[in-house]
Amino acid sequence: MNDPQNAAPPVLEARGITVRFGGLKALDGVDLRVPPGSVTGLIGPNGAGKSTLFNVLSGLRRPDAGTVLIDGTDVTRASPQRRAARGMARTFQQPELFQGLTVRDHVTLAYRVARTPKRIWTDMVTAGGLRRAPAAETERVDEIIGGLNLTEIQHQAVLGLPLGQARLVEIARSFAREPRVLLLDEASSGLDAAETRQIATVLRRMVARRGVSLVMVEHDVEFVFGLADSVYVLDFGTLIAQGAPDQVRDDPRVRAAYLGQGSSSAPGTAGGPANEQVTS
Amino acid sequence: MLTYVFMGLAFGAIYALAAAGLVVTYQSAGILNFAFGSMAYFVAMFFYWENQTQGWNLALSAVLALAVVAPLLGILLYLLVFRFLRARPTLVKVIASVGVSVALPAVALMLFGNPTISQAPGLAPAPVAHWNVLGGTLTLDQVITYAFLIVVVGGGTAVMRFTDVGLKIRALVNSEALTSLSGVNPGRLSLGVWAVSGLLAGAAGVMAGPTTGVSVSAMLMLMASAFAAVVAARLSNLAGAVAVALLMGVVSDAIQYWLPANSLATADIVQCVPIAVMLVFLLYYLIRGGPLGQESRQGGALDAAIRADSGGGTRAGFPDAVGRLARWYAPERIVSVLPLLFLLCLPELFSGWWLGLVARGVALAVIFLSFSLVTGDGGMIWLCQITFAAGGGLIAAELSFNQGMNPLAAAVIGGAVMIPAGVLIGALTIRLGDLYVALVTLTFGLLVDQVIFTQQQFHPGMGGVAMNRPVFAATDQDFANFALVVFLIVGLFVVNLRRSSSGLAVAAVRWSEPAARTLGLNIVRLKLVLAGIAAFVAGLGGAMLSMYDLGNDPVTYATFNGVIWLAVLVTNGLRSLTAALLAGVLFMVLPAVFSTYTTGQAWLQVPSVLFGLGALGLAVNPGGVVSMQARLLRDLIFGRRLKTGAGQ
Numbered sequence: 001m002n003d004p005q006n007a008a009p010p011v012l013e014a015r016g017i018t019v020r021f022g023g024l025k026a027l028d029g030v031d032l033r034v035p036p037g038s039v040t041g042l043i044g045p046n047g048a049g050k051s052t053l054f055n056v057l058s059g060l061r062r063p064d065a066g067t068v069l070i071d072g073t074d075v076t077r078a079s080p081q082r083r084a085a086r087g088m089a090r091t092f093q094q095p096e097l098f099q100g101l102t103v104r105d106h107v108t109l110a111y112r113v114a115r116t117p118k119r120i121w122t123d124m125v126t127a128g129g130l131r132r133a134p135a136a137e138t139e140r141v142d143e144i145i146g147g148l149n150l151t152e153i154q155h156q157a158v159l160g161l162p163l164g165q166a167r168l169v170e171i172a173r174s175f176a177r178e179p180r181v182l183l184l185d186e187a188s189s190g191l192d193a194a195e196t197r198q199i200a201t202v203l204r205r206m207v208a209r210r211g212v213s214l215v216m217v218e219h220d221v222e223f224v225f226g227l228a229d230s231v232y233v234l235d236f237g238t239l240i241a242q243g244a245p246d247q248v249r250d251d252p253r254v255r256a257a258y259l260g261q262g263s264s265s266a267p268g269t270a271g272g273p274a275n276e277q278v279t280s
Numbered sequence: 281m282l283t284y285v286f287m288g289l290a291f292g293a294i295y296a297l298a299a300a301g302l303v304v305t306y307q308s309a310g311i312l313n314f315a316f317g318s319m320a321y322f323v324a325m326f327f328y329w330e331n332q333t334q335g336w337n338l339a340l341s342a343v344l345a346l347a348v349v350a351p352l353l354g355i356l357l358y359l360l361v362f363r364f365l366r367a368r369p370t371l372v373k374v375i376a377s378v379g380v381s382v383a384l385p386a387v388a389l390m391l392f393g394n395p396t397i398s399q400a401p402g403l404a405p406a407p408v409a410h411w412n413v414l415g416g417t418l419t420l421d422q423v424i425t426y427a428f429l430i431v432v433v434g435g436g437t438a439v440m441r442f443t444d445v446g447l448k449i450r451a452l453v454n455s456e457a458l459t460s461l462s463g464v465n466p467g468r469l470s471l472g473v474w475a476v477s478g479l480l481a482g483a484a485g486v487m488a489g490p491t492t493g494v495s496v497s498a499m500l501m502l503m504a505s506a507f508a509a510v511v512a513a514r515l516s517n518l519a520g521a522v523a524v525a526l527l528m529g530v531v532s533d534a535i536q537y538w539l540p541a542n543s544l545a546t547a548d549i550v551q552c553v554p555i556a557v558m559l560v561f562l563l564y565y566l567i568r569g570g571p572l573g574q575e576s577r578q579g580g581a582l583d584a585a586i587r588a589d590s591g592g593g594t595r596a597g598f599p600d601a602v603g604r605l606a607r608w609y610a611p612e613r614i615v616s617v618l619p620l621l622f623l624l625c626l627p628e629l630f631s632g633w634w635l636g637l638v639a640r641g642v643a644l645a646v647i648f649l650s651f652s653l654v655t656g657d658g659g660m661i662w663l664c665q666i667t668f669a670a671g672g673g674l675i676a677a678e679l680s681f682n683q684g685m686n687p688l689a690a691a692v693i694g695g696a697v698m699i700p701a702g703v704l705i706g707a708l709t710i711r712l713g714d715l716y717v718a719l720v721t722l723t724f725g726l727l728v729d730q731v732i733f734t735q736q737q738f739h740p741g742m743g744g745v746a747m748n749r750p751v752f753a754a755t756d757q758d759f760a761n762f763a764l765v766v767f768l769i770v771g772l773f774v775v776n777l778r779r780s781s782s783g784l785a786v787a788a789v790r791w792s793e794p795a796a797r798t799l800g801l802n803i804v805r806l807k808l809v810l811a812g813i814a815a816f817v818a819g820l821g822g823a824m825l826s827m828y829d830l831g832n833d834p835v836t837y838a839t840f841n842g843v844i845w846l847a848v849l850v851t852n853g854l855r856s857l858t859a860a861l862l863a864g865v866l867f868m869v870l871p872a873v874f875s876t877y878t879t880g881q882a883w884l885q886v887p888s889v890l891f892g893l894g895a896l897g898l899a900v901n902p903g904g905v906v907s908m909q910a911r912l913l914r915d916l917i918f919g920r921r922l923k924t925g926a927g928q
Contacts, residue, residue: 059797089799097795113799113800124813
C-alpha cells in the first residue's frame with residue numbers, strides 16, 4: 001500500500017477529543033487523522049481509552065471537548081445515524097447482533113438502509129414485504145455473505161453463533177452499508193488463525209477495491225502492524241505515539257507503556273505482547 | 281383529622297407491605313410479580329373461609345393463613361412457575377405472572393366460593409377495640425398493621441444486614457451464577473424469598489379486608505398502588521418504597537377530610553393518588569435520566585453468558601436441500617395455512633348465539649393484532665391497548681350514532697384519533713426499559729379508567745354510547761364475515777410490514793440499540809410510527825367490537841382485562857395471525873362452552889384457570905402454543921430426513 005497519510009484530506013478526523021468519567025480523564029486531547037483508502041491502527045494497554053474513542057467517533061458518546069469531522073464537516077453533535085448516512089460504519093468489541101434475525105437478514109437490512117433510508121412509509125403502502133427481493137440486492141448480499149464464508153449459515157438465526165462467526169456477521173453487516181470509513185473494534189478477537197487470515201484478506205481487498213478507510217482497535221498487535229499504514233498508541237487516555245508501524249514499534253514510550261520502563265522488548269517482537277489481550 | 285391520619289397510616293402500611301413483597305421478589309428473582317394481588321386475594325379468601333364460613337377460632341385462622349398457607353403458596357408458585365423465569369425476557373416474566381394472576385382467583389373461587397366479600401374481618405377480634413388518641417380514633421386493627429410493618433421492615437433489614445442468609449441473598453441479587461459457584465444453593469434461598477413474599481401478600485390481603493373487602497378488583501388496586509411505591513423507589517430501595525407507600529396512604533385518607541363525603545368525585549380522586557404518584561416519579565426519572573434500577577437485574581457477565589442459549593437458531597443444522605424445504609415450511613407458515621383456513625370457516629359452521637360469540641371473537645382478534653405490532657414486532661410491552669380500543673370504540677360510537685356518520689368511516693376515524701395518543705405514549709417511553717414501559721402504559725390505562733372513562737357523559741344509557749352496524753353487516757353472519765375481512769386486511773398489512781425493510785429494522789432495534797443506531801436506523805421514528813399504527817389498529821378493533829355490541833361502554837374496558845387479553849394472545853403466540861384469531865375466538869367461546877355445558881359455579885372458573893395455565897406455559901415455551909405445535913409438526917415431517925442428513 002502507498003502512504004496516503006499526507007496525500008489527501010482526511011475522511012475522518014478527531015481534534016482534541018477529551019472525555020471525562022467523573023474525575024477521571026478517559027481521553028485527554030486526542031487527535032486522529034484517517035486519510036481515504038488507508039488502514040489506521042489504534043492500540044494501547046487496558047484502559048487506554050480506545051473503545052471510548054471509538055464511541056466518540058461513531059457518535060455513541062459525546063466528548064466533553066474536541067471535534068469530530070467527516071470529510072471536513074463537523075459531526076461532533078451529530079447522531080450515530082447521521083454519521084452512518086455520511087458513510088461511517090462500525091463493529092463492537094462484544095459483537096452487537098440482532099438476535100432475532102438471521103445472518104442474511106443482517107446483511108439485507110444494512111444493504112437496504114444504506115440505499116433507501118426512508119422506506120417506512122413506502123413499506124406500509126406497498127406490498128414490498130410480500131414480494132421477492134430485487135436481483136441486484138440478492139446478488140450483492142450473496143457476494144458479501146460468500147466473501148466471508150457465511151453461506152452455510154446464512155439462514156440461521158445469529159443467537160448462539162460462536163464468537164468468530166458473530167464477528168464475521170458484524171463485518172458483513174458493515175460491508176453491506178458500503179461505508180467510506182469503517183471502525184473495527186477487536187475484529188480478530190475470538191477468530192482462529194485461518195479466520196484471522198481470511199479477515200485480513202477481505203479487509204485488504206475492501207481497501208484496495210472500494211477505497212474504504214479502516215480504523216482498527218486490536219489486541220493482536222502483529223495483526224495491526226501487518227495491515228496498518230499508520231498506528232496510533234493510546235495510554236491512560238493520552239496519545240503517546242503515532243506514525244508508521246516500524247516507527248511506532250521502536251518508540252521507547254510505546255515500549256514503556258506496554259512493558260514498563262527499561263524494557264527492551266517492543267510490541268509485536270519476540271517477548272513483546274504481540275498476542276496478549278489488550279482491551280480498553 | 282387525626283382519625284384520617286391513623287386510617288391513612290394503616291392503609292399506607294398495607295401498601296408498604298405489598299411494596300416490600302414486590303421489591304423482595306424483584307430484587308432476588310428479577311420478577312415484578314403481577315400476581316401479587318391475586319396471592320393476596322387467595323390468602324384473604326382462605327382466611328375468610330376458615331374464620332367466617334367454617335367458624336374457626338380467629339387466632340388459629342390467622343396462624344394457618346399467614347404462617348402456613350401464605351408461605352406455602354409463595355413456595356408452590358416458585359416451584360411451579362417462577363423458578364423457570366429468571367433468565368427469561370421481561371415480556372415472558374410479565375405474562376407468566378399475569379397468568380398466575382388470572383388463574384389464582386379462579387382457583388380460590390373454586391375452593392372457597394364467594395366471589396366478592398364487601399367487608400371482611402381483620403386480625404383483631406370483633407368487636408374491634410378502639411381508643412381515643414389526641415382526639416382521633418385508633419383501632420386495634422390499625423395497631424396490628426403498624427406493628428406488623430415495623431416487624432417486617434425492622435426484622436427484614438436486620439436479616440439482610442447482619443446475617444449469613446442476608447449476605448447470601450445480597451450475593452444472589454448481584455449474580456445467581458457466581459452465588460452458585462460460591463457453594464450457595466440459589467434455589468433454597470429463592471424458596472425462602474418467595475415464602476416471605478407469600479407471607480407479605482397474605483398479610484396485605486387479610487389486613488386490607490376490613491377496609492376494602494375481599495375482591496379481585498380491590499386486591500388488584502392494592503397491587504397497583506404498591507407498584508407506585510415500588511416505581512418511586514426505582515424497583516430496589518425497600519426503605520424508599522415503604523416511605524412512599526406510607527405517605528400515599530396518609531395523603532389518600534387525609535384529603536378526604538377536605539373533600540365532600542359520599543361523592544363519586546372524592547372516590548375518584550382518592551383512587552387516583554397512587555396513579556398520580558407513579559406518574560410524577562416516572563416523569564421525574566424520565567427528565568432526570570440516569571439508571572432506573574432495571575439494569576441491576578441483568579446479573580453479571582457470567583449470568584449473561586449462561587443466558588445466551590441457542591434457542592433462537594431453530595432452523596440451524598438443516599442440510600441445505602432440507603433446509604430450503606424447512607424454511608418454506610417454517611412454523612409460522614405451517615400454522616398459517618390449515619388452522620387459519622379452518623378459523624376463517626367458523627362463521628359458516630356456527631349459528632345463533634355461538635355465531636355471535638365467534639363474530640365478537642374475530643373483532644377482538646383485530647385488537648390482538650395491535651399487540652402483535654407493538655409488542656411482538658416492536659418489543660414494547662404495552663399494557664394499555666384496551667384503553668385505545670375503548671377510546672376508538674367510543675369515538676366511533678359517538679360519530680356514527682349521535683353524528684350520523686357511516687359506521688365504517690366512524691370506525692376508521694375512531695382508530696385514527698388514537699394515533700396521537702399512541703405516538704405520545706411511544707415518545708414518553710422511548711428511552712425506558714421493558715418493565716418501565718409496561719408500568720407507564722399500565723398507569724396510563726388506569727388513569728384513563730379512573731379519570732376519563734368514569735365521566736357521566738360516556739354512560740347515557742345502560743350500554744354506554746350506542747353504535748350502529750354497517751347496513752351490509754347487520755346480521756351476526758354478515759358481521760362475522762365483515763370482521764374476518766377486516767382482520768385479514770389488517771393481518772396482511774402487519775405481515776407485509778414485518779417482512780419489509782422496516783420490519784427488519786424494527787426487529788433490529790429490539791435486539792441492539794447501539795448497533796441499530798450505528799447502522800443508520802432512526803430508532804425514534806421507527807418506534808413512534810409503530811406505536812401510532814398499533815394504537816390505530818387497537819382503536820379500529822375497539823370500534824369493531826362496539827359495532828357488534830351496538831354500543832360502547834368504556835367502563836367494561838378495564839385495563840386489567842387488557843392485560844389478560846395480552847396474556848391469552850401471548851399464550852397462543854404473539855406474532856402469528858392464526859394465534860391472534862384463535863386467541864380472540866377462544867377468549868369469547870371457551871367461557872360460553874363451560875357456562876352452557878357444565879353445572880355448578882366451580883366449572884365456570886375453569887376457562888380462567890386454563891387461560892392462566894396457558895400463560896404459565898410460557899415459562900417453559902416462550903414461543904407460544906401455536907409455535908410449539910408447529911415445531912412438533914415440522915419435526916414430524918422433517919425429523920427422519922434431518923437424522924439422515926446429520927448422519928451424512
